[in-house]
Amino acid sequence: MSEPRRTAVTGIGVVAPGGVNRKEFWTLLTDGRTATRRLSFFDPSQFRSQVAAECDFDPAAAGLTARQIARNDRFVQFALAAALEAVEDSGLDLRPAGTGGLGDEGGDGPVVGVSMGSAVGATTRLENEYVVVSDSGRHWEVDPHYASSFLYHALVPSCLATELACRFGTHGPASVVSTGCTSGIDAVGYGAQLIADGEADIVIAGASDAPLSPISVACFDAIRATSARNDDPEHASRPFDASRDGFVMGEGSAVLILEELSSARARGAHIYCEVGGYASRSNAFHMTGLRPDGVEMAEAIRVAMDSARVGADDIDYINAHGSGTKQNDRHETAAFKRSLGQRAYEVPVSSIKSMIGHSLGAIGSLEIAACALAIENDVVPPTANWATRDPACDLDYVPNIARDHTVDVALSVGSGFGGFQSAIVLSAPNR
Amino acid sequence: MSAAVETAAATTAATAASAVTGEDRSVRGGGRPLGAVRPVVTGLGVIAPSGLGVEQYWASTLRGELRVAPISRFDPARYSARLAGEVAGFEPEEHVDKRYIVQTDRWTWFGMAASRLALADAAYDPADHDPYATAVVFGSGSGGNDFGQRELQRLWTRGRTAVSVYQSIAWFYAATTGQTSIRHGLKGPSGVVVSDGAGGLDSLAQARRVIRRGTSTVLAGGAESGLTPYGLTCHLSSGRVSTAAAAADGYKPFDIRANGYLPGEGGATLVVEDPAAAAARGAPHVYGEIAGYAATHDAADHARPAPDGRWLATAMRRALADAGLAPDDVDVVFADGAGSPDLDAQEAAAIRAVFGDRAVPVTAPQGLVGRLCAGGSALSVATALLSIRDGVIPAVGNLDTPDPGYGLDLVQAPRQTPVRVALVNARGYGGFNSSLVVRAVDPA
Numbered sequence: 001m002s003e004p005r006r007t008a009v010t011g012i013g014v015v016a017p018g019g020v021n022r023k024e025f026w027t028l029l030t031d032g033r034t035a036t037r038r039l040s041f042f043d044p045s046q047f048r049s050q051v052a053a054e055c056d057f058d059p060a061a062a063g064l065t066a067r068q069i070a071r072n073d074r075f076v077q078f079a080l081a082a083a084l085e086a087v088e089d090s091g092l093d094l095r096p097a098g099t100g101g102l103g104d105e106g107g108d109g110p111v112v113g114v115s116m117g118s119a120v121g122a123t124t125r126l127e128n129e130y131v132v133v134s135d136s137g138r139h140w141e142v143d144p145h146y147a148s149s150f151l152y153h154a155l156v157p158s159c160l161a162t163e164l165a166c167r168f169g170t171h172g173p174a175s176v177v178s179t180g181c182t183s184g185i186d187a188v189g190y191g192a193q194l195i196a197d198g199e200a201d202i203v204i205a206g207a208s209d210a211p212l213s214p215i216s217v218a219c220f221d222a223i224r225a226t227s228a229r230n231d232d233p234e235h236a237s238r239p240f241d242a243s244r245d246g247f248v249m250g251e252g253s254a255v256l257i258l259e260e261l262s263s264a265r266a267r268g269a270h271i272y273c274e275v276g277g278y279a280s281r282s283n284a285f286h287m288t289g290l291r292p293d294g295v296e297m298a299e300a301i302r303v304a305m306d307s308a309r310v311g312a313d314d315i316d317y318i319n320a321h322g323s324g325t326k327q328n329d330r331h332e333t334a335a336f337k338r339s340l341g342q343r344a345y346e347v348p349v350s351s352i353k354s355m356i357g358h359s360l361g362a363i364g365s366l367e368i369a370a371c372a373l374a375i376e377n378d379v380v381p382p383t384a385n386w387a388t389r390d391p392a393c394d395l396d397y398v399p400n401i402a403r404d405h406t407v408d409v410a411l412s413v414g415s416g417f418g419g420f421q422s423a424i425v426l427s428a429p430n431r
Numbered sequence: 432m433s434a435a436v437e438t439a440a441a442t443t444a445a446t447a448a449s450a451v452t453g454e455d456r457s458v459r460g461g462g463r464p465l466g467a468v469r470p471v472v473t474g475l476g477v478i479a480p481s482g483l484g485v486e487q488y489w490a491s492t493l494r495g496e497l498r499v500a501p502i503s504r505f506d507p508a509r510y511s512a513r514l515a516g517e518v519a520g521f522e523p524e525e526h527v528d529k530r531y532i533v534q535t536d537r538w539t540w541f542g543m544a545a546s547r548l549a550l551a552d553a554a555y556d557p558a559d560h561d562p563y564a565t566a567v568v569f570g571s572g573s574g575g576n577d578f579g580q581r582e583l584q585r586l587w588t589r590g591r592t593a594v595s596v597y598q599s600i601a602w603f604y605a606a607t608t609g610q611t612s613i614r615h616g617l618k619g620p621s622g623v624v625v626s627d628g629a630g631g632l633d634s635l636a637q638a639r640r641v642i643r644r645g646t647s648t649v650l651a652g653g654a655e656s657g658l659t660p661y662g663l664t665c666h667l668s669s670g671r672v673s674t675a676a677a678a679a680d681g682y683k684p685f686d687i688r689a690n691g692y693l694p695g696e697g698g699a700t701l702v703v704e705d706p707a708a709a710a711a712r713g714a715p716h717v718y719g720e721i722a723g724y725a726a727t728h729d730a731a732d733h734a735r736p737a738p739d740g741r742w743l744a745t746a747m748r749r750a751l752a753d754a755g756l757a758p759d760d761v762d763v764v765f766a767d768g769a770g771s772p773d774l775d776a777q778e779a780a781a782i783r784a785v786f787g788d789r790a791v792p793v794t795a796p797q798g799l800v801g802r803l804c805a806g807g808s809a810l811s812v813a814t815a816l817l818s819i820r821d822g823v824i825p826a827v828g829n830l831d832t833p834d835p836g837y838g839l840d841l842v843q844a845p846r847q848t849p850v851r852v853a854l855v856n857a858r859g860y861g862g863f864n865s866s867l868v869v870r871a872v873d874p875a
Contacts, residue, residue: 046590046591047591048591071733096730097729097730097731103730114728119603119604119605120603120604121574121604121625126579126665127583130580130583130587130661131587133661133664134583134584134587134661136587136588137583137584137585137586137587137588138588140505140580140584140660141505141506141509141660142660142661142664143509144509144510144511144663144664144667144668147664147665147667147668148668149668149670150668151664151665151668152665152666152668152669152860153668153733153734153860153861154665155573155657155662155665155666156572156573156625156627156804156859156860157604157625158625158626158627158630158859158860158861158863159733159861161625161626161728161861161863162728162733162860162861162862162863163733165728165729165730165862166730166731166732166733166861166862168730169730170728170730171727171728171729171730171742171745172726172727172728173633173725173726173727173728174626174726174728174863175624175625175626175629175630175633175726175863176624176625176626177622177623177624177625178571178603178604178605178623178624178625179605179608179621179622179623180603180605180609186622190622190637190640193640193644197466197640197643199725214586214587214591215582215583215586215594215598217591218582218586218591218594218598219582219594219595219598219599219602220599221591221594222591222594222595222596222598222599223596223599225599279620280620280621280622281563281618281619281620282566282567282609282612282617282618282619282620282621283618284562284612284613284615284616284617284618285613286613287534287600287606287609287610287613288599288600296618299563299618416605417599417600417603417605417609418600418605418606418608418609418610418612419609419612419613420605420609420621
């Protein structure tokens with residue numbers, strides 16, 4: 001029987017609050033700076049939570065064409081920008097179909113796929129257009145004459161995969177994974193499955209969300225999931241801190257180039273890390289609630305480690321979901337203890353949501369990017385805004401200052417509305 | 432067919448068969464070689480414009496009852512399209528537990544109702560099994576439109592305090608999967624895939640990946656409900672919706688008068704199992720196995736179709752290669768049947784390219800109910816399995832005069848014939864092409 005097909009990460013692109021490319025993103029994280037601020041995209045004064053982690057993003061400067069900008073919601077624009085950076089970083093010749101790129105090699109070339117995650121898709125554009133066609137909600141029977149011609153493109157979030165497939169001429173399997181806040185991890189996990197099973201040789205994988213619109217802010221207000229620390233927005237995202245009061249909504253995208261390991265090696269690609277293992281489980285308990293014991297997340301972690309053939313003692317770094325809600329951080333801490341035992345107390349655990357907020361489905365991909373860069377640089381990003389210990393959160397959360405630390409194996413986890421619990425293991429290329 | 436494509440297909444299939452990547456294999460798979468397992472479908476649940484439940488739907492489909500009708504859920508007078516395939520007579524209280532009804536959108540009601548029916552049909556009670564042994568993977572389309580439009584209106588007319596506490600969990604694309612996992616206590620590796628109309632097939636492909644990694648049972652398929660004024664407005668922007676006044680003139684796949692599609696609502700859930708697990712528990716029905724699958728993307732344009740159907744043809748060829756079958760083994764093609772002349776011509780050309788001169792029977796019964804996004808392709812697979820079960824191919828829906836230029840054997844009346852292998856196509860807006868092969872399983 002032939003060797004299992006393994007998956008390498010050979011390119012990374014990022015659009016994040018406080019840094020619109022890979023380098024700025026990593027600098028922000030390792031400086032421990034926060035990119036949360038008072039919401040500026042619209043007047044947030046009616047809302048309970050008025051803080052957000054916004055991207056200062058110029059799509060034209062990021063290389064998007066006027067038409068790409070006009071027809072796409074911001075979440076697709078982010079992904080196009082991040083993918084441009086990731087593809088360039090990988091050195092692969094991926095160009096629009098019919099222009100001689102890798103995708104044009106048809107049956108002779110590698111099969112290139114797209115696996116992108118998003119929790120809420122084009123919500124912002126759908127809301128903006130709704131406001132116009134309904135005249136600010138005055139009419140239930142909205143007027144289609146005021147609709148743009150790109151509205152169906154926004155209605156179904158698979159537009160994200162379509163835009164990347166078209167931009168990079170990829171004819172392999174393409175889809176969007178939409179499992180709420182674990183979408184980013186799951187999209188990369190599914191991408192690695194496509195490679196493992198021989199359904200694709202290269203996959204453009206990652207996630208994107210741009211949820212900072214009134215309806216998104218309102219729906220999290222309604223369940224008091226977001227932080228109301230409106231007088232101190234820079235310090236509002238406080239994972240694992242005793243005074244945390246909810247997550248800070250963010251936006252952004254990370255895109256990874258996944259490649260079958262032996263082919264990547266053969267072409268001399270730079271390999272950031274390997275996707276060693278991935279697993280997802282559901283808590284089958286509640287759409288938003290979490291039991292404090294963390295059983296199902298612990299199971300996902302255990303299976304992901306198992307498939308990566310690593311044990312608890314091999315884990316050098318945990319990138320936590322660390323959303324900064326009361327229940328999440330307790331749940332997760334319990335899951336780490338349950339799955340890693342004593343090792344949970346020894347390994348550094350941090351949440352980059354403290355700096356770039358929680359960009360729903362996108363954040364999982366940004367956290368995987370952070371893990372890949374931690375492996376590359378042997379530096380662990382900190383948990384910013386950590387000041388006061390919560391007795392229920394008693395691990396080493398790398399408070400406030402990045403730490404030089406050899407990282408050969410990193411674990412990243414996510415937990416999402418719908419009860420999804422996902423875990424992914426990334427390991428250094430020569431391990 | 433180019434030699435190059437054939438080689439790639441064979442390589443892909445060979446690699447798939449030898450892949451050893453079970454995430455849980457070492458833990459729960461007991462060392463069985465799961466990499467090449469062909470999962471079986473042991474339960475079907477249907478909620479469609481032509482019926483609640485499989486038998487009602489199937490009987491109506493075989494009778495050729497046109498269930499596209501003037502929209503009744505709101506007054507469509509101001510819209511250029513006024514017809515749709517609505518699910519009539521659906522009382523959520525009869526199908527969904529009360530506490531879920533208030534938390535969820537109509538789309539989720541359909542998905543949960545279909546899932547309950549599918550589990551009953553399979554005689555599978557998840558409570559009898561390890562909670563991690565069952566997962567749910569649905570294709571999702573446009574999310575919770577009724578809920579979404581209502582809460583947007585509340586926000587923009589009455590302010591943020593008027594927004595429902597359930598908005599955050601009802602509108603998003605994972606709602607049906609999440610609620611179904613909670614309702615039935617399913618802790619396995621659940622998922623949500625979105626590829627517009629191809630989503631139902633892609634959910635079955637993900638279910639297969641999950642089963643090959645050691646989870647014995649997966650609920651898969653999808654549902655859709657987008658018949659709100661805003662949902663319809665979004666459809667209209669595609670420029671592909673039929674503006675016919677009468678249902679008989681509307682969505683007419685492969686007809687010389689094809690003039691676009693009509694949206695519909697509903698979908699199907701399929702219970703997909705590891706064959707060994709199904710046999711071990713004595714599953715009452717085995718409708719067939721998922722023998723092969725492949726997906727491609729046109730990568731041409733976000734809205735305009737590709738110059739030709741070559742990537743759809745590639746998906747069909749790769750799906751057949753994955754199944755280890757030749758085109759001659761296929762007894763019927765359940766087509767995507769987009770209902771627009773350009774897209775129908777493209778699919779016809781792709782079918783001819785794969786099947787050559789052989790006139791494989793082609794059908795598209797969805798002409799009776801409209802296009803149900805991810806729910807539609809799930810329903811097509813259910814329909815193909817019913818065809819296998821009963822040895823009858825349903826007719827193309829709402830077809831009067833096949834376009835002779837297509838050169839296809841379009842099924843115009845139910846055709847009694849043994850069906851062992853069916854190939855199902857589904858395409859999604861933007862360029863998604865998926866093909867799935869289902870095959871009869873001989874009784875053990």
